[in-house]
Amino acid sequence: MTDTIFAPATAPGRAALAVVRISGPGTGDLLTALADGRPAPRRASLRRLRDIGGALIDEALVLWFPGPASYTGEDCAELHLHGGQAVVEAAIGALSHLGARLAEPGEFTRRAFQNGRLDLAQAEAVADLVDAETAAQARQALDQLGGGLSRRYEAWRELLVESLAGLEAAVDFPDEDLPEDVAARARPHLRALLDELEAALADADRGRRVREGFRIALIGAPNAGKSSLLNALAGRDAAIVTATPGTTRDVIEIPLVLAGYKALLADTAGVRDTVEVIEAEGVRRARAWAEDADLRLWIVDASASDGHWREAAGMARPNDLLVLNKSDLTPGTDAAAARAVGIEALAVSATSDADIAGLRRWLEERVAAALSGAEFPAATRLRHAESLKEAAERVARALAQPEPELAAEDVRLAARALERISGRLDPEAVLDRVFASFCIGK
Ligand SMILES: Nc1nc2c(ncn2[C@@H]2O[C@H](COP(=O)(O)OP(=O)(O)OP(=O)(O)O)[C@@H](O)[C@H]2O)c(=O)[nH]1
Ligand SMILES: [Mg+2]
Structure with missing residues (x-):
């Protein structure tokens, strides 16, 4: 079973407020023990927080986010405490007494990724936004967090999967009377995609800079x-x-x-x-x-x-x-x-x-x-640029390949290179499309 984790979400030091975040299946029980029950979901409620011995820790705003519609996809909560070091330490001490453990760096976002709340590029954007020092860094990270970068990769990947469907039909049904040469039909799409990938690659440095x-x-x-x-x-x-x-x-x-x-x-x-x-x-x-x-x-x-x-x-x-x-x-x-x-x-x-x-x-x-540029770049990290480069190389090879079987393999590897950016792989989708887009009728 998954641990229940907690961590201060605000920087240490003297401040008006400190936020402690909790995530995991035990969150509801923690709130019952600490705040005398769970407040209404997603509403700030003022509660007296007490430790196991009944001593008052703080009078704080408590927020309860039942999963799966929460940041991590699990049951989550936030305690908005007074910012003093002693208050934060008392709250953290009570949480570990009750069986929760201190989160590792990035663990909340990692859980969000594992539970499908964010893809890998969006998870990276969370880190970038937290680190942003300039307006341009913040704008770029926000676009990536909103899925701007992932959508472009997904659109390219879909084009590849469609081309693959055509190439695979040519391999699987070579003697059938297909309405037209499906393998040949894939080529103009691949060529257009290669142009886009190469343009994105030429621009990849901008995002990193x-x-x-x-x-x-x-x-x-x-x-x-x-x-x-x-x-x-x-x-x-x-x-x-x-x-x-x-x-x-x-x-x-x-x-x-x-x-x-x-x-x-x-x-x-x-x-x-x-x-x-x-x-x-x-x-x-x-x-x-x-x-x-x-x-x-x-x-x-x-x-x-x-x-x-x-x-x-x-x-x-x-x-x-x-x-x-x-x-x-x-x-x-x-x-x-x-x-x-x-x-x-x-x-x-x-x-x-x-x-x-x-x-x-x-x-x-x-x-x-x-x-500066009219649109946000398609790569903000070396990892993205490397996958982009591999995808472009694979598509170029597929185009140079007269055998549909070998071309299909390169197209499959190109799609996989793009999938690595969002952190997902789904080969089943290829088969689904072969049968969905061609009515072979047998
Ligand atoms: N008059 C005048 N003196 C300058 C100017 N810029 C630098 N200096 C002087 O030139 C000398 C060398 O300056 P630095 O900035 O240390 O030169 P540097 O290129 O870093 O030198 P290294 O570290 O040795 O490579 C110092 O005595 C400076 O005060 C300038 O624009 N006008
Ligand atoms: Mg010098």
Whole structure:
């Protein structure tokens, strides 16, 4: 039999209220013992809570959600207590005395999934919504929780199952007089689906970037002013700044909110050839972080010789930005000259508030352009992107396969890859459709 579990649903610490949540078959009995009976379902009732010895724990609002129409699908309850640590501990102590146990992390949502209240992608969205720091993260998680992502996967899966029905009919009844070539009929559907899967895959990074943060690397030669710019953008002294080249060794990551999106800005070690072991490791990490970043800001000391920026411009990727720093000193480089060689450039001084505001605006435009879109992406995690990729590969193989039997196998595996995202598998559905959509008549 399933355990009855409980856990504080609110963060510990001094607060006006604390919510303790209970789920499992023993919930009703717990309320009878603790709150002198179950209140009317789904209605807040003020109750005196008492422990086994009869001592008053709190005067609290009690909510009773009989299953299966509850969050977990089981009998559930919520105790809205006064937020003091002692009150919460007394309530929790009484619940364990009465035989319930403290829930494991995510156990309520896990039960909701097991009882079919949420699919796997929706369960993930619950976690994302709880972790959301920016408006964009919250919007994306809410869409996923509402089933937006699951519906797209389900629609694709249904198309696959329909195509499979056609292919299997061709395999099972090769000599029958089928009204038309059902296997051939499946192909245009599969081709259209492949286009959609590939478009979704091309867009898969966007969902992950919204969720995890858009990664921006500050990279460049020692002493160019990378740490100064990081501090200016972050609005605090996060990184050490000195006049000695080679000051920064570790990668320093700072979370920023840019245009409502989460971004991670990383200060890195100045890149140069060095025999010094610690600095060399710093340079290696700088390169690795910059390599994986979504955007690189190549920081150049504009007061130094002209060669610097040309070198940086040579390494920059098409969408990167060349930041000509220290433009308050005698400018040695012209931003226009950099733009002339095809790289976007901005002349700034880390000491000028107006310049930093300008750089920030540039970053906001870039992040918004990269992450905004007319619709929510079909993948918000690596797991989704991997399944999407596998499904696309399988569909491509099925299309290249002249034998309906082998094509059917690839289509079946494509459907399975998509089912993994919602956490469900139902091969029976394939058979049902074969007989439902073709009237063989025998
Ligand atoms: N005049 C002027 N000085 C600057 C500017 N930006 C940085 N500096 C100075 O340049 C020196 C190096 O700055 P940092 O920010 O430590 O440079 P860095 O690129 O992080 O250097 P490493 O960590 O050694 O790679 C410090 O003395 C800063 O005060 C600027 O815009 N104008
Ligand atoms: Mg530095």
